[in-house]
């Protein structure tokens with residue numbers, strides 16, 4: 001329905017000033033042709049305005065928040081970090097797509113994914129020598145019926161033994177390390193060498209870290225491996241795997257841990273297996289076997305979008 005300026009004036013004049021401003025903003029969006037967009041922005045404005053009214057937000061507090069957001073742009077930090085530390089990234093995953101129980105759960109992408117990676121084949125190492133303790137992972141990419149998916153492209157990336165990702169190093173020079181890309185064959189199998197990731201402190205030196213400091217909030221992420229898997233006709237899977245007994249599982253800065261994504265790698269002490277798998281030194285290593293289950297759009301139990 002097109003709202004005329006006369007109708008808007010009549011409606012607003014019946015409200016007190018503090019309520020009227022909310023209605024005025026609603027009316028300014030009222031001719032938007034897309035009902036879902038209109039619905040989202042109406043709710044966003046309601047929540048924002050209610051927050052201001054309920055907290056009696058001061059001008060100084062409002063300005064501090066604007067300056068805080070401006071710092072992200074000026075200092076070139078990742079806005080996604082803010083979504084992660086407020087739990088919004090995880091919440092969106094939780095409410096947007098309900099998967100069948102046997103499908104692998106999604107969790108956050110994080111700000112350190114990049115397309116610049118190593119194209120590898122099964123058995124190769126994503127990590128250069130000296131990046132940490134040896135870790136071997138294998139598994140299959142499957143559909144919800146348990147059939148292997150051929151042609152799935154799996155990106156995996158991780159922090160090294162210092163809890164640092166390749167792109168965070170000043171001398172990175174577009175040379176990927178601790179990340180690689182694999183493509184499955186007809187059997188859906190993948191296998192790679194890596195290093196066992198460690199928990200790492202939230203090292204961002206920008207506005208998000210200042211905020212966590214001010215709130216005395218946790219600044220650690222439990223150890224994890226990142227995965228992004230795409231395959232024709234399947235929904236993209238972005239997920240992470242965590243390790244049992246990690247002291248930060250319950251207090252993850254990014255609230256991204258899901259019970260189904262916690263794994264328990266096995267320590268392999270037979271160093272002949274270490275060498276046979278292609279590691280350079282005859283040392284014990286951890287091994288993990290874990291499948292990933294992708295869904296098609298029609299497998300999802302979808303919530304009805306509100307409008």
Ligand SMILES: [Fe+2]
Nearest residue numbers: 110159224226
């Ligand atoms: Fe990470």
